Amino acid sequence: MTKQGFNDTFLRACRQESVPHVPVWYMRQAGRYQPEYRKIREKYSFFEMSETPEVCAEVTRLPVEQLGVDAAILFADIMTPLKPIGVDVEIRSGVGPVIDNPIRSIEDVTQLKALHPEEDVPFVLEAVRLLRDQLHVPLIGFAGAPFTLASYMIEGGPSKNYHKTKGFMYSQPEAWQALMDKLGEMTVAYLKAQIDAGAQAVQIFDSWVGSLNAEDYRAYVAPVMHTIFGRLKELADVPTIYFGIGTGHLLQEWNRLPMDVIGLDWRTSITEARRMGIEKTLQGNLDPSLLLAPWEIIEAKAKAILDQGMEQPGYIFNLGHGTYPEVEVETLQRLTAFIHEYSQQ
Numbered sequence: 643m644t645k646q647g648f649n650d651t652f653l654r655a656c657r658q659e660s661v662p663h664v665p666v667w668y669m670r671q672a673g674r675y676q677p678e679y680r681k682i683r684e685k686y687s688f689f690e691m692s693e694t695p696e697v698c699a700e701v702t703r704l705p706v707e708q709l710g711v712d713a714a715i716l717f718a719d720i721m722t723p724l725k726p727i728g729v730d731v732e733i734r735s736g737v738g739p740v741i742d743n744p745i746r747s748i749e750d751v752t753q754l755k756a757l758h759p760e761e762d763v764p765f766v767l768e769a770v771r772l773l774r775d776q777l778h779v780p781l782i783g784f785a786g787a788p789f790t791l792a793s794y795m796i797e798g799g800p801s802k803n804y805h806k807t808k809g810f811m812y813s814q815p816e817a818w819q820a821l822m823d824k825l826g827e828m829t830v831a832y833l834k835a836q837i838d839a840g841a842q843a844v845q846i847f848d849s850w851v852g853s854l855n856a857e858d859y860r861a862y863v864a865p866v867m868h869t870i871f872g873r874l875k876e877l878a879d880v881p882t883i884y885f886g887i888g889t890g891h892l893l894q895e896w897n898r899l900p901m902d903v904i905g906l907d908w909r910t911s912i913t914e915a916r917r918m919g920i921e922k923t924l925q926g927n928l929d930p931s932l933l934l935a936p937w938e939i940i941e942a943k944a945k946a947i948l949d950q951g952m953e954q955p956g957y958i959f960n961l962g963h964g965t966y967p968e969v970e971v972e973t974l975q976r977l978t979a980f981i982h983e984y985s986q987q
């Protein structure tokens with residue numbers, strides 16, 4: 643049952659149905675480019691914010707109200723479910739996730755606990771429940787993908803080349819497999835709980851998996867992604883989205899996974915992906931750096947992307963990666979209005 647006045651264009655586009663306009667939302671749409679966010683963030687740490695359901699719901703709603711986007715994404719982090727399974731993680735301002743006890747061996751993997759969402763992350767589920775009552779657009783739940791989570795768990799923080807992660811993968815393949823299996827189970831449990839609480843779509847962020855070539859992706863990562871998306875399809879009837887940076891060379895592999903929407907970064911155009919035979923819904927892919935350019939340039943690029951996306955049903959406008967703190971709120975407001983207006987049918 644949909645609420646009266648509920649805007650379901652995003653869900654319709656996920657399912658490749660006709661839409662009155664192209665739906666749009668932005669990765670990292672809640673964040674430091676918003677003065678209201680910065681004000682709240684002065685008072686709380688990142689995890690204090692996301693662990694307080696009322697605050698979490700407030701910052702999740704902020705971009706929906708301010709920008710007029712067609713979907714909300716839960717305010718949390720891909721690291722959120724790692725704390726209860728035994729990972730000592732904090733989010734450092736201007737840096738990102740930092741982990742004091744990085745994974746080095748099979749013993750470290752064995753010590754990781756299973757996630758019990760209702761006991762371990764009740765605040766996430768409570769925020770989802772609050773938001774479902776408050777929102778008139780779909781709520782996207784999310785999780786990090788095993789490779790990308792493992793990259794932080796093994797490196798101990800952000801990385802440029804992921805060489806410790808890949809070194810672990812190549813030299814301790816059994817420990818790697820055990821880690822993928824554990825994180826895969828955690829991801830299914832976490833997303834299933836978000837869906838049961840009310841999330842109407844889920845996105846899995848595999849931001850850093852583009853650092854692998856297609857052969858290694860197939861050997862070391864594709865099996866767990868197959869299991870995760872396959873299990874989600876059995877357990878729930880909501881659209882699933884898979885996103886990564888620099889993953890153009892992996893799209894054929896992705897096309898074989900049982901999921902619905904591929905999130906593209908700016909390196910692979912919508913037309914190129916279609917030419918490669920990708921028939922899933924596509925989401926993307928304006929380079930977020932463009933948001934710092936004069937409006938005429940942003941508009942011309944957005945128009946070019948829309949022209950490609952609108953060639954067939956199943957297209958969602960987004961950025962190719964998250965917004966930056968330097969972006970002006972007005973720019974995103976104007977862009978959202980432009981996407982809606984230009985794509986109106």
Ligand code: 1CP
Pocket residue numbers: 668669670671672673674683688715716717718719720721733734735736737738739784799800801847849964
């Ligand atoms: O608005 C939203 O998009 C929802 C909230 C959200 C999401 C979906 C946050 C809040 N983080 C994420 C996902 C996330 N977190 C990803 C996948 C998407 C991506 O590639 O950007 C990744 C890799 C992280 C890890 C992370 N957390 C980073 C990146 C570090 C790196 O390796 O470069 C950072 C900076 C964080 C902290 C964080 N998470 C979210 C916010 C708003 C912030 C900044 C916190 C602050 O200091 O105020």
